[in-house]
Amino acid sequence: MASSMSAERPTLEDVAAYAGVSRSTASRALNEESYVSPRAREAVLAAARDLGYSPNQAARSLVTKRTGAVALILSEPESKVLNDPYFLMVMREAFRALADGGAQMLVMFVDNRDDIPRTTRFLEGGHVDGALVFAPHAGDPLPTALKLLRVPVVFGGRPGTASRGLYTVDYDNVGGAHLAATHLIQRHRRNIVTVCGPQDHPAAQDRLLGWQKALAEHGMPIDDRAESGDFTQTGGEAAMTRLLERHPDLDAVFAASDPMAAGVLQALRAHGLRVPDDVAVVGFDDNPSIVHTLKPPLTSVHQEPAAQVRHMITILQCLIAGDAPTPKRQVLPVSLAIRDST
Amino acid sequence: MASSMSAERPTLEDVAAYAGVSRSTASRALNEESYVSPRAREAVLAAARDLGYSPNQAARSLVTKRTGAVALILSEPESKVLNDPYFLMVMREAFRALADGGAQMLVMFVDNRDDIPRTTRFLEGGHVDGALVFAPHAGDPLPTALKLLRVPVVFGGRPGTASRGLYTVDYDNVGGAHLAATHLIQRHRRNIVTVCGPQDHPAAQDRLLGWQKALAEHGMPIDDRAESGDFTQTGGEAAMTRLLERHPDLDAVFAASDPMAAGVLQALRAHGLRVPDDVAVVGFDDNPSIVHTLKPPLTSVHQEPAAQVRHMITILQCLIAGDAPTPKRQVLPVSLAIRDST
DNA sequence: ACTCGTTCTGGGAGCGCTCCCAGAACATGC
DNA sequence: GCATGTTCTGGGAGCGCTCCCAGAACGAGT
Numbered sequence: 001m002a003s004s005m006s007a008e009r010p011t012l013e014d015v016a017a018y019a020g021v022s023r024s025t026a027s028r029a030l031n032e033e034s035y036v037s038p039r040a041r042e043a044v045l046a047a048a049r050d051l052g053y054s055p056n057q058a059a060r061s062l063v064t065k066r067t068g069a070v071a072l073i074l075s076e077p078e079s080k081v082l083n084d085p086y087f088l089m090v091m092r093e094a095f096r097a098l099a100d101g102g103a104q105m106l107v108m109f110v111d112n113r114d115d116i117p118r119t120t121r122f123l124e125g126g127h128v129d130g131a132l133v134f135a136p137h138a139g140d141p142l143p144t145a146l147k148l149l150r151v152p153v154v155f156g157g158r159p160g161t162a163s164r165g166l167y168t169v170d171y172d173n174v175g176g177a178h179l180a181a182t183h184l185i186q187r188h189r190r191n192i193v194t195v196c197g198p199q200d201h202p203a204a205q206d207r208l209l210g211w212q213k214a215l216a217e218h219g220m221p222i223d224d225r226a227e228s229g230d231f232t233q234t235g236g237e238a239a240m241t242r243l244l245e246r247h248p249d250l251d252a253v254f255a256a257s258d259p260m261a262a263g264v265l266q267a268l269r270a271h272g273l274r275v276p277d278d279v280a281v282v283g284f285d286d287n288p289s290i291v292h293t294l295k296p297p298l299t300s301v302h303q304e305p306a307a308q309v310r311h312m313i314t315i316l317q318c319l320i321a322g323d324a325p326t327p328k329r330q331v332l333p334v335s336l337a338i339r340d341s342t
Numbered sequence: 343m344a345s346s347m348s349a350e351r352p353t354l355e356d357v358a359a360y361a362g363v364s365r366s367t368a369s370r371a372l373n374e375e376s377y378v379s380p381r382a383r384e385a386v387l388a389a390a391r392d393l394g395y396s397p398n399q400a401a402r403s404l405v406t407k408r409t410g411a412v413a414l415i416l417s418e419p420e421s422k423v424l425n426d427p428y429f430l431m432v433m434r435e436a437f438r439a440l441a442d443g444g445a446q447m448l449v450m451f452v453d454n455r456d457d458i459p460r461t462t463r464f465l466e467g468g469h470v471d472g473a474l475v476f477a478p479h480a481g482d483p484l485p486t487a488l489k490l491l492r493v494p495v496v497f498g499g500r501p502g503t504a505s506r507g508l509y510t511v512d513y514d515n516v517g518g519a520h521l522a523a524t525h526l527i528q529r530h531r532r533n534i535v536t537v538c539g540p541q542d543h544p545a546a547q548d549r550l551l552g553w554q555k556a557l558a559e560h561g562m563p564i565d566d567r568a569e570s571g572d573f574t575q576t577g578g579e580a581a582m583t584r585l586l587e588r589h590p591d592l593d594a595v596f597a598a599s600d601p602m603a604a605g606v607l608q609a610l611r612a613h614g615l616r617v618p619d620d621v622a623v624v625g626f627d628d629n630p631s632i633v634h635t636l637k638p639p640l641t642s643v644h645q646e647p648a649a650q651v652r653h654m655i656t657i658l659q660c661l662i663a664g665d666a667p668t669p670k671r672q673v674l675p676v677s678l679a680i681r682d683s684t
Numbered sequence: 685a686c687t688c689g690t691t692c693t694g695g696g697a698g699c700g701c702t703c704c705c706a707g708a709a710c711a712t713g714c
Numbered sequence: 715g716c717a718t719g720t721t722c723t724g725g726g727a728g729c730g731c732t733c734c735c736a737g738a739a740c741g742a743g744t
Contacts, residue, residue: 009468011699011700011701012700012701012702013700013701021723021724022723022724022725023700023701023702023724023725024702024703024723024724024725025722025723025724027701027702027703028722028723031702034721034722035720035721035722035723036721036722036723037721037722037723040722040723052466054463054466054467054468055467055700055701056404056468056699056700056701057400057467057468057469057701058399058400058401058403058404058409058468058699058700058701059400059404059699059700059701059702059729060700060701060702061400061701061729062398062400062401062404062699062700062701062702062728062729062730062731063700063701063702063703063728063729064701064702064703064729065729067400069448087430088429088430091449091451092451095449095450095451096451099450099460104448104464104469105448105449105450106411106446106447106448106449107433107437107447107448107449108437108441108447109433109434109437109438118441121396122446124394124396125396125397125399126351126396126398126399126400127399127446233635234635293575293576353729353730353731354730354731354732355730355731363693363694364693364694364695365694365695365730365731365732366693366694366695366732366733367692367693367694369731369732369733370692370693370732373732376691377690377691377692377693378691378692378693379691379692379693382692382693397730397731398729398730398731399731400729400730400731401699401729401730401731401732402730402731402732403699403731404698404699404700404701404729404730404731404732405698405699405730405731405732405733406699406731406732406733407699
C-alpha cells in the first residue's frame with residue numbers, strides 16, 4: 001500500500017531529474033553560481049517552477065552552518081515595552097530589512113534575570129547566525145552575558161553595562177539634547193528646566209548631559225532644574241508639577257521623551273499656562289503618533305529608528321561574514337523637528 | 343596544519359565517545375526514551391554536560407521533519423499596529439507560551455498585498471511547523487491565501503474573509519457589547535449612543551450588533567445613534583462630537599475600543615459634560631495602560647489576550663501533532679470591569 | 685541444559701543539501 | 715596533430731541527527 005503520495009515535497013533530486021541534469025548542476029543553477037550553461041540553468045529553473053520546489057532549509061543549513069535567521073532580543077520589563085511604540089517600529093523595520101536580505105527574524109523577550117540562561121543557551125545552540133539586542137537599562141546583566149558568546153551580536157543604543165568592546169549603534173543623545181536646549185535659548189527663553197528620564201538609563205543620562213552642556217555654554221543655571229520622570233506620560237506630568245512648584249516663573253521645558261512631553265503639556269494646562277506663549281516645550285524621539293496629536297504639535301528631537309536598525313543589520317551581516325567592521329561604536333545624528341510648541 | 347580547533351562544537355558522536363557508548367544510545371538517553379540502562383543514561387548526560395553539548399537543530403529537523411518553530415503573523419497596516427498595545431501583548435504571550443513548550447517564535451508582518459506571496463512561500467518552505475495569524479481586517483486576502491496551504495494555521499479573532507473551515511479563537515464581541523449596553527441600561531441611562539468601530543472589521547461589526555441587541559431588548563431606539571470612529575482616540579473624539587450635535591441630551595456612550603473611549607471623554611469635556619454625572623462611558627478591551635490613566639477610570643469590557651494566545655497555541659499543537667480538534671471555532675467569554683466612568 | 689521474553693545496545697541507512705574533485709566538452713594556441 | 719587552457723557536468727562524500735533492525739545480554743520458566 002505504499003503508493004507514492006503526491007503530497008510529498010519535491011527535492012533537489014526531483015528537480016534535477018525533471019530537468020534532465022544532475023543534482024549538482026541543479027544546485028548550482030538555483031544558487032546562481034557560475035559555471036552553469038544557460039541551457040541547463042533555464043531547464044532547472046523551469047523544473048523548479050513546475051514542481052513548486054522550495055529548498056529544505058534544514059538540509060541546507062546542516063552543511064552551510066548558516067541558519068539564515070537572526071534573533072531580535074528585547075530586554076525590558078513588560079510594562080515598559082507595552083507602552084513604547086518605539087519597539088514596534090524597531091521590530092517592523094528589522095523584519096523588513098532582514099526579509100529583504102532573505103533572513104528570518106526570531107523575536108525573543110527578556111523580562112527578568114531568569115530569562116537570561118534560556119536566551120544564552122538558545123544563542124549558543126546555533127539556531128541563529130547572530131542577534132540584534134536592545135537592552136536600554138543600565139543595570140541589565142544581559143549584555144555582559146552575551147559578550148561571552150561566540151555568536152555575533154549588535155546592540156541598539158548604548159548598553160549601560162560594559163559597553164566597551166561591543167558593537168553598538170546609538171543615537172547622538174547628547175547632541176540631540178544640546179540641539180533642543182540651544183533652540184530654546186535661541187527662542188529667547190531664559191528660565192529653562194528639564195524633565196529628564198530615569199538616570200539608570202544611559203540614554204537618559206546622555207540627554208540630561210546635553211541639556212546641561214547647552215545651558216552651561218550660555219552661562220545659564222542648571223542646578224535644581226531637572227526632575228526625573230520615568231519616560232511615561234504620568235511620570236512627566238508629576239515631574240512637571242514638581243518643577244512648577246519650585247520654579248513658577250519657568251518659560252521653557254526640555255522633556256527627554258515624547259510621552260513625558262505629553263505629560264508636561266497636561267501639567268502646564270492644569271496650571272493655566274499657555275504653550276508656547278508662556279512656556280515652550282521640546283520633546284525627544286519625534287514619535288509620529290504623539291507629536292502630531294498633541295496640542296499644540298510638539299517640537300521634538302527627531303531620530304530615525306529605521307536607520308538605526310538598518311545600520312545594525314549591516315554590521316551584523318559583516319560580522320556573520322567574518323569581517324570585523326570598525327569602529328565598533330556608531331553614533332547616528334539626530335535633528336530637530338520644529339513645530340508649534342516652541 | 344589541520345590542528346583540531348577546540349572551538350568546534352561537539353556532536354552527538356563526541357558525546358557518545360566520551361561517555362563510552364554508541365551514538366544511538368546517546369541519542370536515546372538525551373531524548374529520554376525508554377530502553378536505556380540507568381548507567382548509560384547517567385554517563386551520557388554527564389558527558390553532554392562536560393562537553394557543553396547542544397544538539398544541532400538542522401540535523402535533527404532534517405530527519406524529524408519538525409522545525410520546532412511557529413510563525414506569528416500580524417496582518418495590519420503599519421499605522422494601526424503601532425498604536426495598538428494589543429499586538430505587543432499578544433507577541434509577548436505567544437513568545438512565552440511557545441518558549442515554555444520549547445518552540446521558537448518567528449514574527450512576520452504583512453503590510454500589504456505584496457507581502458502575501460512572500461509569506462505563503464515562506465510557510466510552504468517548511469521553515470515552521472505552523473502559524474498563528476492575526477488578520478482583523480475584513481477585506482484581508484491573507485486568510486484565503488493561507489487556507490490553501492498544507493501548514494497548520496490558527497487565527498486569532500474572526501477573520502472577515504471566508505472564515506468557514508478555519509481554526510479560530512475569538513472573543514465574544516457580541517456578548518461583550520451586550521454586557522456593556524445592558525450595564526448602562528441598569529444604570530438608568532435612557533439615551534444611549536455608540537461610537538462603533540470601522541464596519542469592515544468583523545470585531546467592530548459584532549460589537550455594534552451586541553449594542554443593538556441589548557437596546558432592542560429594552561425597547562430603546564437604535565437608529566441614528568451609531569457613529570464610526572477608526573479605533574483611534576482622534577477618531578473617537580470626532581465621532582463623539584458628531585453624536586453630541588445630533589443628540590445633545592444623550593446620557594451614555596458605548597465606545598467599541600478604549601482609545602476611542604479616551605477620545606469620547608475628551609469630546610465630552612470639551613462640551614462641558616461631566617462623566618459619569620451627565621454622561622456614562624464604557625470602553626472595550628480593558629487595556630490596562632489606558633483605562634487607569636483616564637479621568638475618571640474607564641469602565642470597560644475585559645478580555646484576556648493571554649488566554650486567547652494560549653488557546654491558539656494549544657489548538658496549533660494539536661494540529662501539528664496530526665489531530666483535528668473540534669470545534670474549529672472557539673469563542674472566549676468576556677466580562678465587564680466596572681469603574682468610575684459609569 | 686534449552687527456550688522463551690524482555691531489556692538494552694550498536695551499526696547501517698538515509699534525511700536533502702553543498703562541497704570537492706575528477707573528468708568531459710569545447711575552444712584556442714602552436 | 716597535440717598541448718593547454720576554460721567552461722561545464724556528474725558522482726561521491728559527508729554535514730549531525732533519528733530511526734530501524736539485528737543481535738547481545740540478562741533473567742525467568744521449563
